[in-house]
Amino acid sequence: MGFFLVLKAELVRTFIIMRRYWFATLTSLVIGYGMLMGLILGFMARRDQVTEMIDNRFGVDPSSATNAALGLIIGSFAFGIIGIFSQGLQNMARSGQLEQLCLSPHGLVTNFLARSLVGSTASILTSSIILFLVAHSVEGRIYADPLPVAALLFLTYVDLIGFGFMLGGLVLLFKQTGQIAVIVRIALLGLAVWASDRVDTGYAVLDALVHILPVTDAAICLKHVLIRNQILLDTGQFVSVFEISSFYYLVLNSLVWTAIGISVFKWMENWSRDKGTLGSY
Amino acid sequence: MNPGYMVEVANVNKVFHTHHFLQRHEESGKRAWYRKKTVRAARNISFGIRKGEIFGLLGPNGAGKTTTVKMISGLVRPTAGAVYVDGMNVDTKRLATLRRIGVVLEGTRTSIWPLTPLENLAYFGNLRDVKGPVLRKRGMELLDLIGLKDKMNVQVRHLSRGQKQKLAICIALISDPPVLLLDEPTTGLDVQSSRSIKDKILEITRELGKCVLVTTHDMNVAQELCDNIGIIADGRLVACKPTHALIDYFSDVTCAFYLDRAADPTPFLGIPGVLSAECNSEDGEYALVLRLIRQEDQRSAALYAIVELLKNSGRLLHGVERRKQTLENVFIQLTSGLPPATGD
Ligand SMILES: Nc1ncnc2c1ncn2[C@@H]1O[C@H](COP(=O)(O)OP(=O)(O)O)[C@@H](O)[C@H]1O
Numbered sequence: 001m002g003f004f005l006v007l008k009a010e011l012v013r014t015f016i017i018m019r020r021y022w023f024a025t026l027t028s029l030v031i032g033y034g035m036l037m038g039l040i041l042g043f044m045a046r047r048d049q050v051t052e053m054i055d056n057r058f059g060v061d062p063s064s065a066t067n068a069a070l071g072l073i074i075g076s077f078a079f080g081i082i083g084i085f086s087q088g089l090q091n092m093a094r095s096g097q098l099e100q101l102c103l104s105p106h107g108l109v110t111n112f113l114a115r116s117l118v119g120s121t122a123s124i125l126t127s128s129i130i131l132f133l134v135a136h137s138v139e140g141r142i143y144a145d146p147l148p149v150a151a152l153l154f155l156t157y158v159d160l161i162g163f164g165f166m167l168g169g170l171v172l173l174f175k176q177t178g179q180i181a182v183i184v185r186i187a188l189l190g191l192a193v194w195a196s197d198r199v200d201t202g203y204a205v206l207d208a209l210v211h212i213l214p215v216t217d218a219a220i221c222l223k224h225v226l227i228r229n230q231i232l233l234d235t236g237q238f239v240s241v242f243e244i245s246s247f248y249y250l251v252l253n254s255l256v257w258t259a260i261g262i263s264v265f266k267w268m269e270n271w272s273r274d275k276g277t278l279g280s281y
Numbered sequence: 282m283n284p285g286y287m288v289e290v291a292n293v294n295k296v297f298h299t300h301h302f303l304q305r306h307e308e309s310g311k312r313a314w315y316r317k318k319t320v321r322a323a324r325n326i327s328f329g330i331r332k333g334e335i336f337g338l339l340g341p342n343g344a345g346k347t348t349t350v351k352m353i354s355g356l357v358r359p360t361a362g363a364v365y366v367d368g369m370n371v372d373t374k375r376l377a378t379l380r381r382i383g384v385v386l387e388g389t390r391t392s393i394w395p396l397t398p399l400e401n402l403a404y405f406g407n408l409r410d411v412k413g414p415v416l417r418k419r420g421m422e423l424l425d426l427i428g429l430k431d432k433m434n435v436q437v438r439h440l441s442r443g444q445k446q447k448l449a450i451c452i453a454l455i456s457d458p459p460v461l462l463l464d465e466p467t468t469g470l471d472v473q474s475s476r477s478i479k480d481k482i483l484e485i486t487r488e489l490g491k492c493v494l495v496t497t498h499d500m501n502v503a504q505e506l507c508d509n510i511g512i513i514a515d516g517r518l519v520a521c522k523p524t525h526a527l528i529d530y531f532s533d534v535t536c537a538f539y540l541d542r543a544a545d546p547t548p549f550l551g552i553p554g555v556l557s558a559e560c561n562s563e564d565g566e567y568a569l570v571l572r573l574i575r576q577e578d579q580r581s582a583a584l585y586a587i588v589e590l591l592k593n594s595g596r597l598l599h600g601v602e603r604r605k606q607t608l609e610n611v612f613i614q615l616t617s618g619l620p621p622a623t624g625d
């Protein structure tokens with residue numbers, strides 16, 4: 001019950017700020033659109049090559065435009081969510097709002113869950129708008145089953161927050177680590193762009209490591225649903241996401257990371273209370 | 282645990298450890314790769330606050346006031362001792378005790394600046410399970426009570442310091458908690474805003490029957506607001522008394538005699554009723570500063586004797602001044618172990 005009120009409070013706050021700072025909201029949309037358009041137009045200049053790949057119908061080439069564009073969107077989604085826990089937390093400490101959240105009778109974890117849920121919903125909405133605008137501009141069509149995509153996006157969110165909580169706990173303790181988190185965020189973005197059908201680095205250990213990191217399997221599944229399903233559409237066949245191993249990795253990954261992340265966060269919150277740095281900058 | 286107290290701080294200690302890298306040592310000037318420092322921010326602090334009472338925690342910067350407030354609100358965990366709010370241990374029942382307290386730490390930084398006061402109250406109300414018509418009604422009442430009603434639709438970033446501080450108090454009160462903790466509510470405000478905040482705190486306590494803790498380094502604020510005052514210095518609660526008792530306790534009189542030449546303070550200490558004596562040079566003049574006993578007939582005799590002694594020494598007496606008791610003097614007395622005036 002309390003969680004939904006916190007969620008509502010966050011939603012209203014986010015909406016008011018987006019509306020009040022409409023210029024910033026609008027420019028971020030335009031910039032996102034511009035970047036994606038640039039990327040796609042670049043690939044369109046080499047259209048025949050791309051068509052050939054799609055005709056191939058074998059797999060998704062990691063260098064294909066759609067793969068990169070989708071990767072960029074999923075990557076920036078991850079970038080954003082982790083950002084709420086790292087830089088976001090650091091900025092809140094600086095502005096004094098974190099202290100208020102620490103004094104909330106629902107606890108920090110609930111508040112950050114609500115905050116990140118609202119933040120990611122907002123970013124999914126803006127990404128969808130950008131994606132549809134881009135698709136419209138290049139006269140392509142986006143076909144997406146809303147339900148599986150939404151379910152996968154939610155899993156992606158769960159996959160990321162555990163990691164986010166872990167970084168957030170670190171930032172609670174050592175406020176300056178917010179800067180280091182930028183590297184982690186960029187790495188996740190790169191991972192989302194790079195990960196395609198399978199992970200195959202040639203080294204078993206490295207493969208395992210890549211699977212353990214959040215976002216990898218999420219990106220694979222989402223790309224799978226959004227690209228492969230479209231490719232096979234005219235044959236009337238869907239490749240179900242349940243048929244790829246990444247989906248199960250994703251579910252497992254989400255559960256494990258969330259459990260670890262929230263425990264670590266609570267532990268660090270307590271430590272921070274001992275150190276006297278909870279909520280302050 | 283004393284059941285009469287709404288807030289009770291029982292033998293609380295807090296030790297902070299800080300780690301320093303590549304820092305020069307203050308005294309030796311030597312540079313070390315790593316050094317650990319220990320600060321004892323609270324040493325065996327104990328006090329209690331009843332319902333409907335304003336308790337003032339008075340002390341200079343760095344005394345441990347904010348740390349104490351943070352320990353009551355669960356932001357800092359005591360190294361030893363315990364804090365109880367409404368009979369519950371803050372450490373073990375943190376979230377439950379948070380429902381009973383409203384805290385203003387740095388008032389100007391509490392609110393969300395791009396939102397208006399009304400939107401802020403709605404946001405923080407929801408965070409504390411207040412919603413719907415109750416939230417709206419209470420929000421309006423609080424803004425009215427504190428005098429922000431005409432600003433309720435202006436973004437907080439356009440408000441003045443004092444108005445932000447007032448809004449922070451409203452935010453702390455939005456869930457109608459029985460306990461209100463205010464950390465330096467008047468610091469950095471001009472005389473008028475400070476006056477108005479003090480009035481509002483009094484009004485809120487009396488009208489809504491809250492249990493209030495105010496920290497301040499301003500003697501006047503404590504004196505005007507508080508029923509009980511605790512004086513804290515260097516992490517120690519050096520005095521904790523009802524306000525009137527504390528003022529009596531330190532109401533010995535300090536007089537300054539301005540002279541043309543320096544005077545040796547020792548002979549003055551021989552006069553009955555003189556508690557301490559020192560001679561300073563101030564702006565080319567010499568001031569003989571004497572602390573005198575409170576009791577009036579003894580003090581009078583002492584003053585005549587001092588004048589007599591000065592006259593006999595052949596010095597020119599430029600003027601006499603009776604100095605107000607200041608917080609600074611109180612601190613010096615309390616922390617240096619000098620006895621307070623024994624008047625009664
Ligand atoms: N998180 C912390 N880490 C280390 N030292 C701290 C911390 N918080 C406060 N201190 C130290 O504790 C002492 C008391 O601080 P504080 O309670 O803020 O004083 P006040 O509010 O009375 O000015 C100061 O010496 C301060 O430097």
Ligand SMILES: [Mg+2]
Pocket residue numbers: 343346347348464465
């Ligand atoms: Mg302070």
